[in-house]
Amino acid sequence: MLLDCAVIGGGPAGLNAALVLGRSRRKTILFDDNKPRNAVTQESHGFITRDGIDPQEFKRIGQEELSRYPDVSIEKQRVHRIIKDHTYFSVETEDGRVFKTKKVIIATGFKEILPDIPQIKEFYGKSLFGCPFCDGWELRDRPLAVIAVDQKAVHMAKLVSNWTDDLIVFTNGNQVASPEEKALLTRKGIKINEKKMISLIGEEGRLRKIQLEDQTEILRAGGFIASEWKQAATFESDLGYEINDQGGIKTDSMQRTKTPGVFACGDTRIAGPSQLIMAASEGSMAAISVNAELVEEKFSGQPEHQVEKGR
Numbered sequence: 001m002l003l004d005c006a007v008i009g010g011g012p013a014g015l016n017a018a019l020v021l022g023r024s025r026r027k028t029i030l031f032d033d034n035k036p037r038n039a040v041t042q043e044s045h046g047f048i049t050r051d052g053i054d055p056q057e058f059k060r061i062g063q064e065e066l067s068r069y070p071d072v073s074i075e076k077q078r079v080h081r082i083i084k085d086h087t088y089f090s091v092e093t094e095d096g097r098v099f100k101t102k103k104v105i106i107a108t109g110f111k112e113i114l115p116d117i118p119q120i121k122e123f124y125g126k127s128l129f130g131c132p133f134c135d136g137w138e139l140r141d142r143p144l145a146v147i148a149v150d151q152k153a154v155h156m157a158k159l160v161s162n163w164t165d166d167l168i169v170f171t172n173g174n175q176v177a178s179p180e181e182k183a184l185l186t187r188k189g190i191k192i193n194e195k196k197m198i199s200l201i202g203e204e205g206r207l208r209k210i211q212l213e214d215q216t217e218i219l220r221a222g223g224f225i226a227s228e229w230k231q232a233a234t235f236e237s238d239l240g241y242e243i244n245d246q247g248g249i250k251t252d253s254m255q256r257t258k259t260p261g262v263f264a265c266g267d268t269r270i271a272g273p274s275q276l277i278m279a280a281s282e283g284s285m286a287a288i289s290v291n292a293e294l295v296e297e298k299f300s301g302q303p304e305h306q307v308e309k310g311r
């Protein structure tokens with residue numbers, strides 16, 4: 001069967017793309033290997049009607065809603081290769097099957113690279129988070145840490161200061177701020193600690209204190225980490241889309257990449273805040289964009305590859 005669209009990645013971006021495609025009667029398969037980056041957390045916030053929902057429950061509801069649409073199916077498989085032939089794309093899954101499709105939406109998300117600090121992964125998603133808009137409310141008015149080993153430290157500290165007056169920036173031995181920036185933060189009551197961090201101490205992911213190289217221990221109830229990001233997708237492809245300077249897939253406002261027939265949405269673009277509702281919204285836009293191209297191709301009378309080349 002020739003698909004109208006293959007959606008790669010079944011987080012909020014891919015789920016919403018598949019929903020809008022299904023409602024548009026487009027033959028669609030959503031491929032997902034269920035390894036989202038928010039699997040480390042129990043609650044997602046800030047999505048109206050879903051504030052505080054377990055991310056896996058969010059996904060379950062999304063998949064249930066898709067099951068109402070006969071043109072959409074879900075393959076719980078990792079896509080390991082996408083090849084563009086003359087007109088169509090071949091999407092190959094890990095179990096060796098190949099699916100032909102007219103369009104591809106990439107919604108594979110990103111992964112964070114946490115700073116190299118002992119035990120940090122035990123606390124990530126439980127009391128240390130990446131985004132104050134997602135988890136700041138739950139940590140409000142508590143003694144917090146910003147853990148940042150590069151220039152993102154000052155921006156993150158300013159942001160987090162909205163949720164607490166007791167904030168320390170830990171740089172793990174790095175110089176991350178100019179003297180002027182340090183003076184500014186100090187004037188606002190934010191301390192910077194530039195000692196190496198030896199250990200994070202707490203129980204079941206709940207941070208209690210941070211131990212430093214000189215053996216001092218500083219009480220902290222949680223905080224925020226400024227991470228590096230990289231693409232989550234590990235599939236091979238010859239799609240040749242452009243990458244932005246943060247390593248995300250570059251698109252226009254219609255979620256189109258430079259490669260005709262290939263769209264990208266959600267975290268995989270690594271552009272702007274990383275939020276469920278924004279990913280879902282971009283998924284919707286990608287689907288509308290795919291649909292618009294398919295309609296145009298139907299009525300233009302041109303073979304699809306010529307339409308695509310003429311964009």
Ligand SMILES: Cc1cc2nc3c(=O)[nH]c(=O)nc-3n(C[C@H](O)[C@H](O)[C@H](O)COP(=O)(O)OP(=O)(O)OC[C@H]3O[C@@H](n4cnc5c(N)ncnc54)[C@H](O)[C@@H]3O)c2cc1C
Pocket residue numbers: 008009010011012013014031032033034035036037038040041043044045046047077078079080107108109110124125129130133134135232233234235265266267268274275276277279
């Ligand atoms: C600790 C933490 C807490 C967060 N809290 C919140 C919050 O409270 N509120 C909020 O709005 N946002 C929160 N976020 C951010 C939110 O999780 C992301 O913005 C959102 O999940 C992005 O959606 P997405 O669909 O783009 O990517 P993802 O949700 O990451 O989904 C991508 C999917 O693609 C799949 N995939 C990847 N490669 C392949 C492949 N080759 N083949 C098949 N499938 C593939 C992955 O397994 C995954 O299921 C949090 C993130 C983290 C890490």
